[in-house]
Amino acid sequence: QKEVEQDPGPLSVPEGAIVSLNCTYSNSAFQYFMWYRQYSRKGPELLMYTYSSGNKEDGRFTAQVDKSSKYISLFIRDSQPSDSATYLCAMSARFTGNQFYFGTGTSLTVIP
Amino acid sequence: NAGVTQTPKFQVLKTGQSMTLQCAQDMNHEYMSWYRQDPGMGLRLIHYSVGAGITDQGEVPNGYNVSRSTTEDFPLRLLSAAPSQTSVYFCASRSTGGLYNEQFFGPGTRLTVL
Numbered sequence: 001q002k003e004v005e006q007d008p009g010p011l012s013v014p015e016g017a018i019v020s021l022n023c024t025y026s027n028s029a030f031q032y033f034m035w036y037r038q039y040s041r042k043g044p045e046l047l048m049y050t051y052s053s054g055n056k057e058d059g060r061f062t063a064q065v066d067k068s069s070k071y072i073s074l075f076i077r078d079s080q081p082s083d084s085a086t087y088l089c090a091m092s093a094r095f096t097g098n099q100f101y102f103g104t105g106t107s108l109t110v111i112p
Numbered sequence: 113n114a115g116v117t118q119t120p121k122f123q124v125l126k127t128g129q130s131m132t133l134q135c136a137q138d139m140n141h142e143y144m145s146w147y148r149q150d151p152g153m154g155l156r157l158i159h160y161s162v163g164a165g166i167t168d169q170g171e172v173p174n175g176y177n178v179s180r181s182t183t184e185d186f187p188l189r190l191l192s193a194a195p196s197q198t199s200v201y202f203c204a205s206r207s208t209g210g211l212y213n214e215q216f217f218g219p220g221t222r223l224t225v226l
Contacts, residue, residue, distance in 0.1 A: 008152065032212050043116075043202055043217035044155070051212065088154065099170070100215060102147075104154035 003027055006089055006103030015112050019076040023089035023103045026070065030091040030101075033065050035074045038086045038105065047087070048074070079110045114138050116218035118203050124224045125193040133188040133221050135203030141216075142208045144186040145170070146178065148199040149220075155202065161186055162208065193225045 006023045013019055021035075031052055036044035050056045053067045062075040072091075076083055089103040119134045137144065145160035157170030161180040175197060177189040186205075190197060200222050206215040 004154075006154070041220075043219050045217065046214050049212065049214075090155075099157060099160070102155040104152060 003101040004089060004091060004103045007106055008104050010107040010109065012109045012111060013079055015079060015081060015110055017079050017110070019079050019083070019108060019110075021074040021076075021087050021089075021106050021108070023072050023091075024070055025072075025091055025101075027091075027093065027101075028067075028070070029093035032092045033063070033072050034090040034092075034100070035061075035063055036088040036090060036102075038088060040085075044088055079108075081110050081112050084109045116203055116205055116216050118201075118218035118221050120221060121219070122222045124226065125190075126226050127193060127195060129193050131190050131193065133190075133201055133203075133223075135186045135188065135218060136184050137186075137203075137205040137216070138184065139205060139207075139216070140183060141205035142183070143213075144180065144203065144205045145215075146176070146186070146188045147202045147204065148172065148197075149202060150199050158188065158201075190223075195225045197223065198225045199223060 004025045034049040035047045037047045038044040048063045050063050050065050053065050056063045060077045064073045086105040086107045088105040090100045092100045116137045142163045146158040147155040156172045159178040161167045167178050200220050202220050203218040204215050207213040
């Protein structure tokens, strides 16, 4: 079983839709949960991170962590064509050699 | 700051050839790492380093060597290229102090092995 599971999509939504992206994980030691955005032929860039359980909001983006279910989500409100990218979740535990564990990424297309 | 830079951007090799992928960062980060990204597999850690002179293996180290002689540079060497090493390679760096530190990625090197 992989450490982190993520539905690869692809996901296609109309402009203005609410998008929900999700990951599940198996290692209960994970404490830091990150979402990266990767545009085509570019390197990943950090979108948001959260520590432990709870919600974090940044503009149109909301990250949720449910450690009891080992499930994290990223919500995008009022989606825009510029949000079209691949979204990768990543996780780390403080004492596991500083390694980040990545999901496979979900490809999102927002149609104008 | 240039951030994390990688060269070359693209490379085509023949099976059995060797080459070095270059990575440099100007943020004085202790931690540097190499990932490969393949369709359906996500980012997989090849090797990482927590400081000059210290390296360790990640999830998929076979066929690759690394060294870290300076804080800034972390080259990845392919000893004898194989078609299975066709991939996009990303170098990343971050600081290690504090509770959490953002990881910065380079733009990637697209490698094709024929």
